[in-house]
Amino acid sequence: MPVLETLQVFLPHWWNLPVYASVMYLAVTRGLPSFYVIIPRWWNLPLYLAVLYLGATREHLSEHNLYDTYLPGERPTISCDGINTAARTLSGVCNSLDIPTMGAAGTRFARFVPLNLSYGEPDSILYTPNPRSISQELFKRKKFKPATSINNLASAWIQFQTHDWFSHGPTNDPAHLLSFPLPKNDPLRATGQTHMSVRRTLKDTHHARADTYNNINTHWWDLSQVYGADEEQHATLRSFFDGKMKVAEDGLLPVGPDGLDITGYNDNWWAGLSLLHNIWVKEHNLVCDMFKASFVYPTWNDTQLFDHARLVTTALNAKIHTVEWTPALLQDKILQTAMQTNWNGLAPKWLRFIPSTFLSQHVAEAYYGILGGKPDFAGVPFAHSEEFISIYRFHSLLRDNITIRNHVDNRETGKTYDISEYTFRGAQEVIRGNKFGDVLYTFGTDNPGALILGNYPAAMTHLDKPGAPSILDMGVIDILRDRERGVPRYNEFRRLFALLPAKKMDDISDDKDAVAALRKIYGEDVEAVDLLSGTLAESPRATGFAFSNTQFQVFILAASRRLMTDRFFTTDYTAAVYTQEGLDWIERSDFREVIGRTVPALNASVHSVDNAFKPWVVSP
């Protein structure tokens, strides 16, 4: 039984393994991460060795890459007295009962690099190479290159998830600008413009240490983008009847005076986000119906129904992300096994009799999965980090156009929307000006853009965002944000994340065109390559991976950590807190089921694939 061989208890002759394997085995089971060895192309290892290697990598990174930005005594404190700690709170307080404000809305982002290396770049290098040249010459799309292994729902999904986990906020700092001269040949110069300015991120400055930034959303995986993160706003989203969220008469989310859907977080809105917010509100309301219809909870009031439905809906969302979205983006057997291990554990049902107290924490996590196990903070309070945010700069996923097709016969309906039309207020016209099922079907069958150089939508480099002080070049902003927030550039980032740095430009990519494009901007200065430029250029990638190994290294650390540190995914993932009906709902659902029951017309289409994020097979 190969699965058992990964566990200390079932691998008595571990010393007969090849050298790398025994080192990794020791690292995972006995906590000896100091023996960590970098294996650059780990994806070529046999399946279970590769899974072990990823486990060892996670341990190594947990030991070396977790930094709290609150110094002792700085963290705000509150008491959880009078708060219902059996439910998720809106602001995220009291998830940790030991440190009640851990992960709460408005608290600081952490770092995955040492604090003394997290200073924003000084002006002498902040604008070099010129961010506008990078955006226009290295990033901007000339011809759309699709990511053929996934559908466009996968792109909306990841932005939807990031809005749950983090945001620096839509406002930025009007009093402090990042400003640099436009390149000499920039077409904008013809209009008389000589410089480009971007507001700095709002931040807290400190004496003799790096600036820190606050998350305006909760750090927890709690669907705060759907439910909101404060009482006042949340009250506008609730029907206060049977635990349900408010929907308009047509069954879709109501629309506010700003023309955007009324939901927990609607910044940077577009049709893809509207689809997902609608689906998850419908799902929440169906969970309420399930509880209401069961004979077990006839006396539950609106709050009890809401609280339990939120727990269940949120955990199902986390499960789908872990065992469906991730394996769709990273289509490799190793990853599928690793993500299943995170959620369910490796042990088959019939072998789950060993009490986890007999197993070390790491072995128990691998054997039984993180879910329902003991919380594991690796000694550092949980918060998302700046480095985590930086690896999700996935704007290249966006399509230039969305052409709606009928879900019954796959024919074009004659409606096409470009980015200026499907974003912000425009999302309404896409969602309500078409059949919801047709829009969702179109997303399920279209591909998003590939995460490579030269595939950043041109329209995103002159984005007219309502309320923004000027037209935004998102390529410029993506580069500047990392530089101003002190996220290390590509090579230093790799060093700090236990990866081998590039010695020369050719080491970054096997693709000669990508290397030539990098050279045009960065010359031979491999240390100057920005994180986003390097990761978009990077190859080879693990087989089937839509993003680079550098990004994946951060993912290894963060994906498990946001589950392991959350009381509602660990200690309190129990029938007593969720109800048995709730746990069963999560257990038997996948995203195909969610789509099938929230938009029944698409049940057959979404079941044409084994994973809802793979391109659905088009109707004959």
Ligand code: HEM
């Ligand atoms: C049409 C859709 C989208 C629009 C209009 C949009 C727009 C924006 C804007 C205006 C910002 C803030 C820039 C700033 O720092 O001032 C931003 C940040 C960001 N976007 Fe997008 N975006 C879109 C889609 C996506 C997608 C699909 C992803 C995929 C994950 C994504 C990931 C991010 C990330 C990670 C940030 C940084 C957030 C932060 O600093 O807190 N965006 N986007």
